[in-house]
């Protein structure tokens with residue numbers, strides 16, 4: 001089965017409010033300690049890489065009777081984890097910024113390490129983690145794919161020269177975890193030199209992906225240049241993520 005291009009979802013809940021944005025000053029070692037599932041995994045009150053919870057409880061207000069209330073307290077929300085990968089310059093940091101309500105940065109400021117954002121929804125909190133896409137950081141990507149609920153793989157649709165590298169990295173990750181749902185985003189569709197979705201699907205080898213696995217392929221312009229170029233791509237990706245994580 002070919003990957004499923006998604007039609008836009010209907011209007012629904014707006015983007016969640018971002019409550020925590022961190023950039024990568026911490027070492028990979030520290031980060032790796034916080035990462036893993038199982039017994040070593042930190043409690044739900046603490047993020048998978050140690051991010052503070054969205055809201056700490058006021059202990060003098062705490063009443064066990066209220067535990068029965070229908071709205072779960074924010075600190076009790078389960079965590080969902082999304083890894084955002086892709087070659088350098090493909091738009092990962094921009095995606096995280098736009099999701100958290102910030103405007104895209106002018107120019108490319110490479111992520112030297114990782115970058116994360118936490119978005120609360122009604123039922124769970126979504127932790128999105130970007131690992132920088134420069135060559136020396138790609139080595140680390142595979143260490144984290146087995147730890148997450150969904151992988152977003154960002155591609156620069158206009159970067160024809162490096163598409164074979166993007167393809168190679170993507171398939172490495174697909175091989176590493178055959179059960180992981182993957183959202184491939186063909187970003188920068190606003191650029192005149194952007195490749196078409198059909199061409200990209202072919203060049204990325206998505207038509208040969210095992211029919212049993214969940215691979216979604218979306219076009220987007222996360223940070224379109226020029227006036228009047230509002231693009232709902234980020235909203236579509238977010239809504240798909242919520243579906244996959246529910």
Ligand SMILES: Nc1nc2c(ncn2[C@@H]2O[C@H](COP(=O)(O)OP(=O)(O)OP(=O)(O)O)[C@@H](O)[C@H]2O)c(=O)[nH]1
Nearest residue numbers: 088089090091092093094107110111133221222223
């Ligand atoms: N035209 C256009 N430019 C975009 C789009 N998305 C991102 N960019 C630009 O692409 C450049 C790189 O974006 P980043 O988000 O920093 O890329 P990255 O994937 O985080 O790169 P690394 O951190 O180095 O791995 C920036 O100048 C963005 O403004 C888009 O949809 N259209």
Ligand SMILES: [Mg+2]
Nearest residue numbers: 092093110111
């Ligand atoms: Mg980045």
